[in-house]
């Protein structure tokens with residue numbers, strides 16, 4: 001679905017696409033263990049780009065695992081498209097700070113991986129392989145990696161590896177893309193290039209995205225709404241709705257409107273969590 005098309009709400013009475021209601025999650029036994037999230041509630045519309053920021057250890061990655069269905073909540077409810085999440089979801093793509101490319105596979109073979117393991121693609125992989133290869137090549141071309149299809153991970157720069165990782169997360173056309181600090185290990189210039197690539201993929205494809213980041217300008221540049229999570233156990237303490245035109249361009253980062261959003265978010269995150277002199281957390 002392109003951003004130009006109107007979204008199809010999961011429920012005619014505009015139920016949110018992703019709905020977390022009073023969700024708590026404790027790792028380990030009650031009384032012991034770690035309470036990662038406490039009574040967290042959050043609604044996300046279909047096709048929305050959401051960012052999540054907050055101090056280290058506040059439960060951001062845990063929130064991602066809840067949405068992917070990889071980890072169940074201890075109490076409360078996680079619903080996607082009106083259905084309670086109680087098992088790993090096929091409709092989710094994920095990318096992490098570590099691109100985690102399989103070293104014995106080329107870029108193209110890494111991108112093809114989800115089609116080899118996720119149903120219904122897996123069933124038809126042999127029959128449809130030529131079509132899938134074409135799809136993976138087109139996606140690699142879309143992120144500027146034409147000609148790099150046959151290179152192995154160790155032959156790619158960090159930015160190229162993350163592009164491959166994005167392609168791998170999107171090749172099975174998931175409805176939801178979960179991004180856990182995907183650009184955290186990249187230099188500033190490469191990171192900004194990747195912002196634009198991600199923004200363009202999202203504008204083209206219309207998936208619902210959630211980005212966990214420590215970089216407030218990154219959150220403002222990419223997201224429609226940015227949620228600030230409290231210190232652990234995490235819950236949403238503040239949400240900024242980012243009313244900036246799209247497509248967003250690097251010049252936007254120098255406008256007062258942009259820096260005001262960054263400062264607004266910064267004031268809602270405890271000072272001790274902020275990097276000295278930096279924009280990150």
Ligand SMILES: Nc1ncnc2c1ncn2[C@@H]1O[C@H](COP(=O)(O)OP(=O)(O)OP(=O)(O)O)[C@@H](O)[C@H]1O
Pocket residue numbers: 027028034035036055056057058059060061062063232
């Ligand atoms: N599998 C686990 N078992 C026990 N405790 C865990 C587990 N995973 C995470 N935790 C704990 O839960 C809390 C939240 O962790 P989580 O990784 O979600 O935080 P985060 O906000 O993503 O952190 P960071 O910003 O540093 O990546 C932390 O105290 C962490 O140590």
